[in-house]
Amino acid sequence: MTEAASRRRGRPPRTESADTRDRILNAARAEFSERGYDKTSVRGIAKAAGVDSALVHHYFGTKEQVFESAIEVAFAPALNAPEALADGPLDGVGERLTRFVFGIWENPSTRTPLLAIVRSAVNNDTAAAVFRRLVASQLLRRVAAQLDLPDAELRAELAAAQLVGTAMLRYVIKVEPLASADPEQIIRRLAPVVQGHLTGP
Incomplete structure (x- = not known):
């Protein structure tokens, strides 16, 4: 040939x-x-x-590059989070971000690919590295840029840890009663905590 x-x-x-x-x-x-x-x-x-x-x-x-391309498309709705933060006063940013994130998880069309991403990232170091790179470069740094506060990146990461951890327990591990709780109840309880991470002293 x-x-x-x-x-x-x-x-x-x-x-x-x-x-x-x-x-x-x-x-x-x-x-x-x-x-x-x-x-x-x-x-x-x-x-x-x-x-x-x-x-x-x-x-x-490579397979790693296929995974990155596949999850980038699936992760795209979450990349609008910084715009959700910017759309209103800073003292309401916790609720806006929490409502935005749970809106994505509650929608079956966006939840299914997110579940695939999270499960792969939890079980494989290579997938975790790809997911971490995507989240850090395209989401958390952009969220931090909206805050204009000291330790903005750490604040954004703590808020993300709160939201991702709750999502893991609710949608992946399905711990009750969290898994069956009304989304509005979760948002009401979680938003002040996220607000504290983002803008607290």
């Missing part, structure tokens, strides 16, 4: 590339959600997408 033929192998016509890339990402999210990071393979993703595994490598590279 010539070098040129080798380079062309597995690559789709340009008109098909966007659809193929989306199909691979959708398959990857489904595979990671169902199997977790450890048990998901590039070959399995390719099979689910109906493509050759060379195409997965061509578009995304």
